[in-house]
Amino acid sequence: MPIIEVDNLTYYYPGSSKPALANISLNVEKGDFLLITGPSGSGKSTLVRTFNGLIPHLFGGRFEGKVLVKGKDTRYCSVAELSKTVGIVFQDPENQILTLSVEREIAFGLENLGLPRKVIRERMEKVLKDLNIVHLRERIPIELSVGEQQKVIVASIIAMMPEVLVFDEPTAHMDPLSALKFLELVHELNKRGYTVVVVEHRLDLVAKYANKIIILNNGRIVVKGEPRNILPSDIAEECGVDVPRYIRFFKRISNLAKISRYPISDEEAAETLKEVLGYGRSY
Amino acid sequence: MGEAIEVRNLWYIYPNGVVALKGINLEIRLGEKVAIVGPNGAGKSTLIKHFNGLLKPTKGVVRVFGVDTRKTTVATLARRIGIVFQNPYHQFFSEKVWDEVAFALKNFGFPEETIRHRVTKVLRLFDLYDYADRSPFTLSSGEMRRLAMASILAYDPDIIVFDEPTVGQDRFHKEKIREYIKLLSSQGKTIILVTHDIDFVVEEFDRLIVMSEGRIIADGAPREILYNEEILTKASLIxxxxxxxxxxxxxxxxxxxxxxxxxxxxxxxxxxxxxxxxxx
Known part of the structure; x- marks a missing residue:
């Protein structure tokens, strides 16, 4: 059974006559690393809001079709219930911050789950370390830089150990090195067994970690598959996806040199470049 | 004198004691296109808030068009230097997209006709015209960012500071921002871009300022800086x-x-x- 199953979902925000999502069907299987991308306004954030029931419960609107989380229809489960399975990290951390210290922020969700004090302590220490924010533990979250705030939010969600972690443009406010490290962490969490869904524009940093990619445009899935096959396609380029520069580069020289397989990471791209230029195995 | 902005030995200490800027020296000439990069917390946002007087130096001087920012008001400076901040939520207060863009123009006392003309123009330019009657808060985050840009550009300041304009923008809109920066630059505007989007910088900017821990650690041509491992490591750049x-x-x-x-x-x-x- 897929952990999230979206079945022919069409959704209209209240008062809108244009659907934000139209005929969406997709499965997220346990262990997946699903990458969702597409132009701004294409419905990416709307789609992930259906994964823990924020849509329709909080947003209202017209909701046709269904979303099943571990087989349960989200229309008949509360957001609180669904959040135990699906944790969402949104793009603007400031809107998610509730408390006046980083430690309190992380403890908040755990206390709501009714966990014993000792467990809360242990989990907090672990996520502070995992996200490399031990030094921030006593700081006031709203006084931190947005990148640091985002890490705090992520820590507070990971601490609750949901099965699916959904990240809606998590690195939007991070500097490149932090983004790189953060996405490595997401990859690591995926390897440790978390199912991961990431909405991202920085495909050059994340595509290599994903086993599935979906491109949305105008609320519809225009293409889905493996990143290596999808990103070099013309359709990706046509709908405004920020295709990694190296893929664009190899597409441009593909009539001059044979590209046997499009690369999906910097390392592979470098190998492909050496191959094309005849800097072979001797290197 | 050709200096749009002059910063001399600027120190800034936040009320909570954090030393955000440690002796910044910088000149930005009229018509220049400058990108400022650096890790989160390097002091980039603190620095640009000095350009329109939102923050005043703890020590040192900031002059905009020769005027000491301590000796003038934010309102006066704002007419000539527009800052498009990175979090649009903080910038909006009108009920409609149209009014948001018209707000500054009304404040600066532009005639009705000019306001209508300019608002229409920038809304079209940023693909927001169809949303004119909607609340800014119903827009997607990418659209909000474009609205923030539109409302500054509508009143045509001489210096435009973009704080992370490409965050959350797809390639089409990045292209649009790039084209717009080019256009503004060709009109002689001074462009200052604060960003993490280093790929956007290399394709468009010829001067790069790298900040780290409240200091400027490099200032020059992107090609020299970006192939310099030492600087990259120091600035947590990739x-x-x-x-x-x-x-x-x-x-x-x-x-x-x-x-x-x-x-x-x-x-x-x-x-x-x-x-x-x-x-x-």
């Missing part, structure tokens, strides 16, 4: 995509040529394929 590919490939000819963009790499690679490149 290489733009094309230099990254070149570095991983370890091909000496390309390392020597230091291409920054797809086009530059293409030219260099064509050189090698044709045989006039320096295969060793």
């Amino acid at each position: 290489l733009p995509q094309i230099p990254r590919l070149v570095k991983y490939s370890e091909i000496p000819f390309l390392l020597k040529h230091k291409p920054l963009t797809e086009d530059e790499l293409l030219i260099a690679v064509l050189g090698i394929l044709r045989g006039d490149g320096g295969r060793c």
Whole structure:
């Protein structure tokens, strides 16, 4: 059974006559690393809001079709219930911050789950370390830089150990090195067994970690598959996806040199470049 | 005198004691296109808030068009220097997209007709015209960012500071922002871009300022700075995509040529394929 199953979902925000999502069907299987991308306004954030029931419960609107989380229809489960399975990290951390210290922020969700004090302590220490924010533990979250705030939010969600972690443009406010490290962490969490869904524009940093990619445009899935096959396609380029520069580069020289397989990471791209230029195995 | 902005030994200490800027010296000339990069917490946002007087130096001087920012008001400075902040939520207060853009124009006392004309123009330019009657808060985050830009550009300041304009923008809208920056620059505007989007910088900017821990650690041509490992490490930067590919490939000819963009790499690679490149 897929952990999230979206079945022919069409959704209209209240008062809108244009659907934000139209005929969406997709499965997220346990262990997946699903990458969702597409132009701004294409419905990416709307789609992930259906994964823990924020849509329709909080947003209202017209909701046709269904979303099943571990087989349960989200229309008949509360957001609180669904959040135990699906944790969402949104793009603007400031809107998610509730408390006046980083430690309190992380403890908040755990206390709501009714966990014993000792467990809360242990989990907090672990996520502070995992996200490399031990030094921030006593700081006031709203006084931190947005990148640091985002890490705090992520820590507070990971601490609750949901099965699916959904990240809606998590690195939007991070500097490149932090983004790189953060996405490595997401990859690591995926390897440790978390199912991961990431909405991202920085495909050059994340595509290599994903086993599935979906491109949305105008609320519809225009293409889905493996990143290596999808990103070099013309359709990706046509709908405004920020295709990694190296893929664009190899597409441009593909009539001059044979590209046997499009690369999906910097390392592979470098190998492909050496191959094309005849800097072979001797290197 | 040609200086749009002059910063002399600027120190800034936040009320909570955090020393955000430690002796910044900087001149930005009229019509220049400057990108400021650096890790989160390096002081980039603190620095640009000094440009329109939102923050006043703890020590040192900031002059905008020769005027000391301590001796004038934010309102006066705002007429000539517009800052598009990175979090649009903090910037909006009108009920409609149209009013949001018209607000500053009304405040600066532009005639009705001019306001209507300009608002229409910028809304169209940023693909927001269809949303004129909607609340700014119903827009997607990418659209909000474009609205923030539109409301500043509508009143046509001489210096425009963009704080992370490309965050959350797809390629089409990045292209649009790029085109718009080019247009503004060709009109003689001074452009200051604060960003993490180093790929956007290399394709558009010829001066790069790198900040780290409240200091400027490099100021110069992107090509020299971005192939300098020491600076990159110090500033927690990662290489733009094309230099990254070149570095991983370890091909000496390309390392020597230091291409920054797809086009530059293409030219260099064509050189090698044709045989006039320096295969060793």
